[in-house]
Structure formats: C-alpha cells, structure tokens
Amino acid sequence: MGENIGAAARAMLNFGLSDLRLVNPRDGWPNQSAITMGSGAFDKIEPQIFDTLEHAISDLHFVLATTARARDMIKPVYTPKAAAENIHTQQRRDQKCGIVFGRERNGLENQEISRCQGIIQIPTNPDFSSLNLGQSVLLLAYELFAQNDDTPSRIMDQGDSFPVSQEKFNEFIDRLDDELDRHGFYKTENLKPTMQLNIRNIFSRNELTDQEVRTLHGVISAFTKHKK
Amino acid sequence: MGENIGAAARAMLNFGLSDLRLVNPRDGWPNQSAITMGSGAFDKIEPQIFDTLEHAISDLHFVLATTARARDMIKPVYTPKAAAENIHTQQRRDQKCGIVFGRERNGLENQEISRCQGIIQIPTNPDFSSLNLGQSVLLLAYELFAQNDDTPSRIMDQGDSFPVSQEKFNEFIDRLDDELDRHGFYKTENLKPTMQLNIRNIFSRNELTDQEVRTLHGVISAFTKHKK
Numbered sequence: 011m012g013e014n015i016g017a018a019a020r021a022m023l024n025f026g027l028s029d030l031r032l033v034n035p036r037d038g039w040p041n042q043s044a045i046t047m048g049s050g051a052f053d054k055i056e057p058q059i060f061d062t063l064e065h066a067i068s069d070l071h072f073v074l075a076t077t078a079r080a081r082d083m084i085k086p087v088y089t090p091k092a093a094a095e096n097i098h099t100q101q102r103r104d105q106k107c108g109i110v111f112g113r114e115r116n117g118l119e120n121q122e123i124s125r126c127q128g129i130i131q132i133p134t135n136p137d138f139s140s141l142n143l144g145q146s147v148l149l150l151a152y153e154l155f156a157q158n159d160d161t162p163s164r165i166m167d168q169g170d171s172f173p174v175s176q177e178k179f180n181e182f183i184d185r186l187d188d189e190l191d192r193h194g195f196y197k198t199e200n201l202k203p204t205m206q207l208n209i210r211n212i213f214s215r216n217e218l219t220d221q222e223v224r225t226l227h228g229v230i231s232a233f234t235k236h237k238k
Numbered sequence: 239m240g241e242n243i244g245a246a247a248r249a250m251l252n253f254g255l256s257d258l259r260l261v262n263p264r265d266g267w268p269n270q271s272a273i274t275m276g277s278g279a280f281d282k283i284e285p286q287i288f289d290t291l292e293h294a295i296s297d298l299h300f301v302l303a304t305t306a307r308a309r310d311m312i313k314p315v316y317t318p319k320a321a322a323e324n325i326h327t328q329q330r331r332d333q334k335c336g337i338v339f340g341r342e343r344n345g346l347e348n349q350e351i352s353r354c355q356g357i358i359q360i361p362t363n364p365d366f367s368s369l370n371l372g373q374s375v376l377l378l379a380y381e382l383f384a385q386n387d388d389t390p391s392r393i394m395d396q397g398d399s400f401p402v403s404q405e406k407f408n409e410f411i412d413r414l415d416d417e418l419d420r421h422g423f424y425k426t427e428n429l430k431p432t433m434q435l436n437i438r439n440i441f442s443r444n445e446l447t448d449q450e451v452r453t454l455h456g457v458i459s460a461f462t463k464h465k466k
Contacts, residue, residue: 021373026363051366082397084447091384092391132380133389135254138279145249145376152360152377156319161361163320169310219312 012037014114015057016047017144023051024148025155030057031066031108063110063122071105072097075118075126076146078139083120086128093130094153109150114143171219182223183210189234240265242342243285244275245372251279252376253383258285259294259336291338291350299333300325303346303354304374306367311348314356321358322381337378342371399447410451411438417462 012035019030032039039059045052060066067073074093088096097107110126112118123129132141132149141149166173174182187206196202218226240263247258260267267287273280288294295301302321316324325335338354340346351357360369360377369377394401402410415434424430446454 023366024362024369024373049368054366081395084394084396084399084450087393087395089389089391095391129395131389133383133387134252135383138251138282140277141252145252145373148373148376149380152380155361155363159361161317161359163317163323165315166312167309167315167357168312171312222312 011114012041012043013047014143015041016044016049016051017142018111018147019044019048019051019055019057021144021148021151023054025151026158027151027154028055030055031060032057033060033063033066035059063125067108067110067125069106070108072100072107073110073126074108074128074130075110075123076112076130076132076150077123078117078131078141081120081123081129083123083129085123085126088128088130090130090132090149090153091156093128093150094157096128097154098157111143111146166217168217168219171221174218174220174223178220178223179214179218182226183213185227186230189230193234239342240269240271240273241275242371243269243272244277244279245370246339246375247272247276247279247283247285249372249376249379251282253379254386255379255382256283258283259288260285261288261291261294263287291353295336295338295353297334298336300328300335301338301354302336302356302358303338303351304340304358304360304378305351306345306359306369309348309351309357311351311357313351313354316356316358318358318360318377318381319384321356321378322385324356325382326385339371339374394445396445396447399449402446402448402451406448406451407442407446410454411441413455414458417458421462 015032015035022028022030035041037043039057048055058066074088074097093109097109100107109130110118110122112122130150132146134141186209190196190209196205213226216222243260243263250256250258263269265271267285276283286294302316302325321337325337328335337358338346338350340350358378360374362369414437418424418437424433441454444450
C-alpha cells in the first residue's frame with residue numbers, strides 16, 4: 011500500500027535512514043499516495059525497486075526480519091533494542107545491514123524469513139498487539155538512531171541564563187532567613203535548625219539561575235515592603 | 239483532530255496504557271474519525287474529557303510535557319527513555335504520572351508547559367524532525383512498556399524442538415570428520431587440526447537442535463551414498 015510506503019519513508023528519515031528498498035510494490039512506483047503520506051521524505055529518499063527479496067538484499071551481510079508472531083523457524087529472536095545494538099556493531103565493522111518488513115496484512119513468508127540471519131519481534135500488549143507497518147518502521151528506526159545519539163538523558167535547559175553561583179545562592183538564603191526571623195517565622199529556637207535546612211533544600215535542589223535568584227530577591231522585597 | 243486522537247489511543251493500547259485524557263477536543267467527543275482510526279482501541283479506552291489542562295492533571299503528582307523544540311523555559315529535559323525510567327520509578331512509589339502532548343500544529347503553550355515538572359524531547363534527524371502526534375505517543379508508550387517488559391534481548395527460538403546434547407553433537411562432528419577424511423578432504427596432515435577446528439566452529443556456534451543434527455546426518459548419508 012502506498013500509504014504504508016510513505017509512512018515508512020517518513021519514519022526512516024525522521025531517524026536519519028534513507029536506503030529504502032521496495033520489493034515488487036503492489037501499485038508500482040512512483041506512487042502518489044506514498045508521496046503524499048511521505049510529507050517530503052521522498053525529496054531525500056529515492057527507493058530502489060526489486061522484483062524479489064533475494065535481489066533486494068543480495069549485497070547485504072546481516073539481515074533481520076520483523077515478524078509479529080513466532081514462527082516455526084529456528085532463528086535468534088531479538089528485541090528492537092538488541093537488534094539495533096547488533097546492527098550498530100556490525101556496521102562499525104563495515105558490514106552492510108538490513109531490516110526486512112513484510113506486507114501489511116500477511117507479513118513475511120517463511121521462505122523470506124529463511125534468508126535472514128535473525129528475527130525482530132516488538133514486544134507489545136498481548137491483548138492489542140497490531141502495529142501497522144509505519145509504526146514498526148518507526149520503532150526500529152528510533153532504536154537505530156538511539157545507537158548513535160549522544161543526547162544526555164537529562165539536561166537542565168536554562169536557555170541563555172546561567173546557574174547561580176553558590177555564593178549568590180547563599181546570600182539569597184541568608185537574606186531569606188534573616189527576613190523570616192524578623193517576621194516571626196521561627197516559632198521555637200528548638201525547631202529552627204530543621205526548618206532552616208528544609209528551606210535551603212527546597213531551593214538548593216532547584217538548580218536556580220542567576221536571574222531566578224534575582225526574581226526571588228524581588229519576591230522577598232515585595233513581601234517585606236508590604237509588611238511594613 | 240479526531241485522527242490523531244485515534245492514533246494516540248491505538249498506540250497507547252498497543253503498549254498497555256489506557257488512561258487517556260482529552261482537553262477541549264476540537265471536534266467534541268465522541269468523534270467518529272477518532273474511533274475509526276483507533277481500530278478498536280476505544281473498546282478498552284474510555285477517554286475523560288476536561289475543559290483545561292489544569293483540571294486534566296490536577297490529581298497527578300509528576301507530569302512531563304512533550305515539546306518538539308527547546309523553549310525559553312528553565313526545566314529539566316529528558317530523553318524518552320530517561321522520562322520512562324523516571325515515571326516508572328515514581329509509579330513504584332505510588333505517584334500518579336502523566337505525559338502531556340500538544341496540538342498537532344502548535345504544540346503546547348508555555349503556560350501549559352509551566353505546569354509540568356519537566357520536558358521530554360525526542361531526538362530526531364535535525365533535517366527532518368517532524369513527528370506527528372500519534373508517532374510521539376507511540377514512542378513514549380513503547381519506552382514506558384519497555385520499563386516493565388522482561389523479554390530477553392535475544393532468544394534462540396527453537397519451537398518445539400530441543401537443543402542437541404553435546405554428546406550427539408560430537409557424534410555428528412566425528413562422523414563428518416571420518417567421512418571427510420575418507421573422501422580426501424584433508425590434503426595435508428599439517429593443516430588437518432586447523433581445518434577440524436574450523437569445521438567444528440561452523441556448526442557449534444549454530445545452536446543446533448536435535449532434529450537439525452538428524453537432518454545433517456542425512457546430508458552426510460546422501461553425499462556418501464552418492465560418492466560410492
């Protein structure tokens with residue numbers, strides 16, 4: 011189906027893949043539904059058309075087949091992540107790798123799977139497991155991209171601003187503490203150290219910027235002016 | 239758009255999620271395009287409808303917002319995998335977590351993001367980064383599912399058959415070796431040990447089953463009968 015080819019191409023390019031090979035596409039090629047669904051992906055991806063899977067993968071060294079269900083085939087079965095790791099490893103050793111996706115309705119035939127070195131199965135909710143072709147391509151492309159991606163797993167986005175220095179942070183906390191003291195916040199000397207710790211923790215785990223600490227100084231000023 | 243709601247619901251249920259909350263859906267609810275696109279997902283998912291994001295997330299403890307691009311907002315930014323890890327950890331401590339997705343065209347407003355504890359950005363090809371809503375939901379749902387999934391990363395699928403025992407494997411290798419010797423395969427005594435090792439390696443890394451070893455015995459029989 012053209013729509014599936016378009017969705018697959020778009021998902022590939024989202025994650026930096028461009029070598030798309032089509033085996034005997036039902037509606038021929040080029041295909042207008044595919045191009046529409048591709049949202050511009052075919053500006054960068056020029057599919058190669060083959061008459062058989064054998065020809066489509068003949069120059070590759072390591073080929074994995076995606077299947078929705080277990081087959082009566084004796085093959086290693088990989089998760090998408092493990093498949094991506096293996097492909098990444100092979101590629102770093104200059105091997106050409108491929109992932110084969112089957113027809114929307116019937117998937118791959120056993121004959122086709124027997125040409126592949128392994129199988130990829132995407133673990134899903136067993137009660138609702140139908141992924142369409144575009145979704146399967148998306149998940150595999152995503153995992154392949156992740157192999158080369160060094161985006162930090164968590165980063166504090168502070169835009170143009172800069173984290174506050176400990177010195178300026180302490181000035182703020184000391185001022186807050188003084189003003190709280192002056193306004194009768196600490197009911198008992200006994201509990202004061204614990205409350206001071208708690209307040210410092212609220213702000214210190216915040217990874218505040220310079221600008222935010224200036225804003226918080228403004229907050230204190232507003233309250234203390236008001237109270238006078 | 240109804241289609242997006244349907245694709246999102248389908249992607250959620252594929253990976254075992256069912257708590258879908260819609261804020262002020264453009265075309266109201268229920269929506270026929272959503273139900274068609276959901277391919278049955280709405281048999282299991284009954285969306286709750288809210289008039290504002292504030293109300294939609296009011297009972298949650300940890301909420302992350304998905305955004306396509308960096309904002310001028312000082313927030314931790316997580317990869318999908320790190321977001322899933324954090325959510326999984328919070329859930330195990332009985333916290334209710336949510337992921338907020340924006341409108342197809344404009345995404346979330348800064349006002350909406352400021353209600354969230356962090357941001358999720360999906361790393362993509364910078365030259366072709368547009369993921370649609372259904373794709374973003376799919377990738378996050380996939381990562382959340384993976385947190386609870388214990389599918390082995392690689393498994394040898396041997397169906398009903400059983401791995402061959404070392405004893406039977408050795409019988410096969412010894413028979414192969416004898417027949418090769420008898421047919422003049424080993425040209426020099428000098429190289430014989432290396433070639434024997436190589437042949438053993440070809441078969442031993444194969445994780446052969448009992449049945450496959452019987453098949454290979456048949457192969458030897460066929461050749462040796464033929465040669466006579």
